Amino acid sequence: MAGHIQDRWYKTETNADGKTVRVKTDRHGAGMRYRARYIAPDGIEKSKSFPDRQKRLAEQWLAHIEADLARGQYIDPRAGRITVKQHAERWLASLTMDPGTYVDTERRIRLHVLPHLGRHTLGSLRPTHIREWLRALQDQGLSTAYQRVIFANLCTMLTAAVDDRVISQNPCRSASVRAPKRDARRIVPWQRARVLSVRAALPEQYRAMVDLAGGCGLRQGEVLGLAVDDLDFVEGVVHVVRQVKLIRNRTVFAPPKGGKSRTLPLPDSVARSLQGHITRHPPVTVTLPWRSVDGKPATATLLFSGHSGQEVNRNTFNRWTWRPALQAAGVPFGRENGMHALRHFYASVLLDAGESIKALSEYLGHHDPGFTLRTYTHLMPSSEKRTREAVDRAFEDE
Numbered sequence: 152m153a154g155h156i157q158d159r160w161y162k163t164e165t166n167a168d169g170k171t172v173r174v175k176t177d178r179h180g181a182g183m184r185y186r187a188r189y190i191a192p193d194g195i196e197k198s199k200s201f202p203d204r205q206k207r208l209a210e211q212w213l214a215h216i217e218a219d220l221a222r223g224q225y226i227d228p229r230a231g232r233i234t235v236k237q238h239a240e241r242w243l244a245s246l247t248m249d250p251g252t253y254v255d256t257e258r259r260i261r262l263h264v265l266p267h268l269g270r271h272t273l274g275s276l277r278p279t280h281i282r283e284w285l286r287a288l289q290d291q292g293l294s295t296a297y298q299r300v301i302f303a304n305l306c307t308m309l310t311a312a313v314d315d316r317v318i319s320q321n322p323c324r325s326a327s328v329r330a331p332k333r334d335a336r337r338i339v340p341w342q343r344a345r346v347l348s349v350r351a352a353l354p355e356q357y358r359a360m361v362d363l364a365g366g367c368g369l370r371q372g373e374v375l376g377l378a379v380d381d382l383d384f385v386e387g388v389v390h391v392v393r394q395v396k397l398i399r400n401r402t403v404f405a406p407p408k409g410g411k412s413r414t415l416p417l418p419d420s421v422a423r424s425l426q427g428h429i430t431r432h433p434p435v436t437v438t439l440p441w442r443s444v445d446g447k448p449a450t451a452t453l454l455f456s457g458h459s460g461q462e463v464n465r466n467t468f469n470r471w472t473w474r475p476a477l478q479a480a481g482v483p484f485g486r487e488n489g490m491h492a493l494r495h496f497y498a499s500v501l502l503d504a505g506e507s508i509k510a511l512s513e514y515l516g517h518h519d520p521g522f523t524l525r526t527y528t529h530l531m532p533s534s535e536k537r538t539r540e541a542v543d544r545a546f547e548d549e
Contacts, residue, residue: 154189154213156206187213192225199228230317231274236265238273238317242308250443251398251405256304263288263301264308273318276309278325285331298331306330337529340499341492345482352479357472359428360455363389364493366421368515371490372396373407375463378451379434382417382425389417391516393451395439395462402462404439404449407516415514428454437462498523502530 160179166172183200187209191197201209219225239260246253267284268276288298306323313321322328350361363374372394381390392412396405406412435456440446457463469489477484494515501511508531512523 154187154217156209156213157186157188158184158206159186160184160203185209187216189213189216189220191227192220197227197229224319226316226319228274232272233317234269235271235273235276236269238312239265239269239308242311245311249405249410250403250446251396254398259301259304260308263291263293264305268305273309273312276318276322278322278327281305281322281325281328285328288331295331295333299333302330338495338526339487340495340530343496345480346493346496348480349476349482352476354472356428356432357455357468359424360490361493362421362424364490365496366418366424367415368494368497370394370408370494370516371465372405374490375453375455375465375468376404376451377454379429379454380452382422384417384422384426387417387419387422388414390414393449395453395465397465398444400466401444402439402464403442403444403446404451405442409516409518411516411518413513413516425454432456435460495527498527499530502527503532505532 159182160176161173162176163171164174184203185201185206186198187201188196188198199209199212201212216225243253243257243260246256248256264284267287268280271280285298285302288301293301302323306321309318309321309323312318346361346365350358353361360374363369363377364371367389369377369389369391373391375395376393377389377391378393381392383390390412391407391414393404394407396403432455434452434454436450436452437456438448438450439462441449453462455463457467473490474484477488482488498511498515501514508524508527509520511527512520515523517523
């Protein structure tokens, strides 16, 4: 049925002479006069009322609706009446991401989005609200990197609202809204002397962790989740297939970050360290849920275990083992000096040796070589240095 404008103050009747005449209705002079009516894609009639003397405005509104219907761009005007909080709850319930990632996403939305934007309806959300919210995040003293992650979560959530035809545009993508800038700080990798000092300060049963992280580029969770079966001393490779992950402070086995397993070179020096570690500290068989706290049990014979013979909890390890080792080695405790610093050391060693960004990206388990390049480009030998060395080699016998 095509849309039409109903005049609720008048109706058409046929009189005794058989002529069609307009007569006043019982509602004449009271309430809204015009009602623009149309059938939505779901088959339900929708309408909007307008006062007297605004028939042309009603016709314009209806023409706009019909044009959107014809282009397949129709948005139910009532859909945007739900609040950001209501949409967030529905969006979170629909996610199928990794359980650990879900927990982090839910926490960011709950703590940093809803307190400021939750009461707004989606249809009323404007770029100015997003700008004010970003300023509030900045005033809270949150790191720029964390602000970027929170902004990305909100942007994705509102994109879902656009896809679901709840709103027509995502205010986060407005030209006047600027995502928090990337942290301009450059990574300063540890020097070899610092790596060895921290290694020596660790309890003996954990020193091989430094060799794995600094010599193979494994993340902390991947080191903790490495099993003896993942090592191939004959071929000289290590298979990274799992990590020990914390979800609401409960340990689980999970795939490596990004869900991508990888195989990377096992240097002889690291292999010798691991062989000695296995001899002195036999691997321990551990069973944990897979991916989520209520997941199917999975079993692995881990290289590293805690004092109780169970898996190592990274929070406990960082507080009671890693931090004292840093202190003993004279290294200040901070985010930049977590165990992740050993991955940066690994990257710096490979780049200094001339390894390609593509290979390094694969070894580190990055999803995109471009990310690896942006992170470590300042550590690559300069083209000027390579040019001088190449020419010097060409003429060294002259």
